[in-house]
Amino acid sequence: MAKLVFLSPAYSGHVYQFVVEKTTVGRGDENLLVIRDESVSRAHCEILVNEPEVIVRDLGSRNGTVVNGRKLRHQQTQAKHGHLIRFGSVEARLELECDPFVPTTTITAAHDYLKFMRESAKPKAQPENPSLSMGGDAVADTTASKTVLVPAASVPASGPTTSTIEQADTPKESKLSLVLTAATVGIGLLVLLWLLFRGN
16 A cells, blocks of 8 residues: 655654545645645645556645655646655655565556456445644644554545445446456357358
């Protein structure tokens, strides 16, 4: 699982774990990761996680987003394990847990299916707090755990709805559905070809 470990003195010890595919970062309360620092824009950037790939996309922030020394302005770049990411003057290190089942060669559809089956078998934690807010009046109690897990389904500002909760597993189900559909079409074509050649 990907996570950000904050290094700046004011936020040292805070850890943000990515569970949803897209995390918005900024000073505004509408973000999943809220950093109350004057150097951070209201809508600073977004981080897209599809392990093992992590993309950081600047949203036109005032002070830019820096990934491993490269400053982004309305741009995006890939971030890797150990890269330092700076939101204004707030710095964090990206940490990725390596999946021992991911081969170093080209990933095939069979590998994706096996990964889907492994992930489906894992129990899904549903933490209470869907976001992390740091700084300002929202400074966390230092005696409490500073690790925050984000639930698998993103929660809109108006609160969760039935459709949001029901669609949490849709990407995984659609992969399986796609594999089954492709297999069915392939078998159908083979039967059709066999009938055509048998008639000759």
